[in-house]
Amino acid sequence: MMSTLTAQTYCQTLLVGFWGLLHQTAIITYPHHNAEGPCTWVMPYNGCKVWMCIKVKKLLHQKKFASFLAMLANRENLMSSFEGDVECETIYLYPGNLVIMPPGQMHAIYTPVACFCRGKHFFSYNALHLTEQSQHVDKLKGQYITNKEHRGTLETMAHMVIALPIISRSKVWLSMMGNTLVQQTKQQTSECHTQAKAVxxxxxxxxxxxTELDSFKFVEDPEVDLNFKGKEVLVYGLLEEFHSVA
Structure with missing residues (x-):
């Protein structure tokens, strides 16, 4: 299954998420998560970063979860006021140290000395349930809890979906990324998006x-554990109808 990409779109897709981060001394980055639901790795080249990862302990459905994260990101709220609801772990990053975060990981950063870091946002099939959750949170409260959006994300996810029919016969975990993709490609007409939407x-x-109502019920179901990956499916058989055009 081939798709037609312009050179610009291809570069955006290939380079999505590569970045450098330069901070002066004594900079505080308040709690947030990275926009659009990627996994993230970061490594300092010099200086130091004090990196705090924040985990929400209580089970909340999507809408309440988004509202809770918005409160966490509010700089007027002290972290001590969330005692019992969250767990925090502080990591000291020096040159050569590497931290890898899953999609939607809330984190805060203190830069005690001038520091330059390199990092990358990337997507993983095994973390797509967290990507969907993170993107849905962005849709509800993104203006409060995310940083810069990155071009090429939709194209990257579309290609991941297109690849599903030709993945080996091994089992993979499927999430509701399909729902996110279908919603985002409603107004798209490129060959890539059309093929991805079909899969x-x-x-x-x-x-x-x-239906959209089915989708809404799923993401807003208070009984759904947001950290549950979902059912395991043998995609090779499920998507057999797409093999002839793969």
Whole structure:
């Protein structure tokens, strides 16, 4: 299954998430998560970073979860006021140290001395349930809790979906990324997005998600554990109809 990409779109897709981060002394970055639900790695080249990862302990459905994260990101709220609701771990990063975060990981940073870091945002099939959760939170409260958006994310996710029919016969975990992709590509007409939408729709139908109401019920279900990956599916058989054009 081939897709047509312009040179500009290809570069955006290939380079999505590569970045450098330069901070002066005594800089505080308040709690936030990285926009659009990527995994993230970061490594200092000089100086030091005091990196704090924040975990929400209580089970909340999507809407309340987004509101809770917005309160965490509010610089007027002290972290001590969330005692019992969150767990925090502080990591000291020196040159050569590497930290890797899953999608949607809330984190705060203190830079005690001038520091330059390199990092990358990337996507993983095994973390797509967290990507979906993070993107849904951004849709509800993104103006309060995320940093800069990155071009090429939709294209990257579309190619990940297109690759599903030709993945080896091993089992993979499928998430509701298909729902996110279908919603985002409604107004898109490129060959890549059309192909990805067809595959994503097939996956959604397998899980009984056939309407927008079904999708809404799923993401707002208070009984759904947001950290649960979902059912394990043998994608090679499920997407067999797409093999002839792969």
């Amino acid at each position: 994503a729709t097939k996956v959604l139908h397998h899980f009984g998600i056939t």
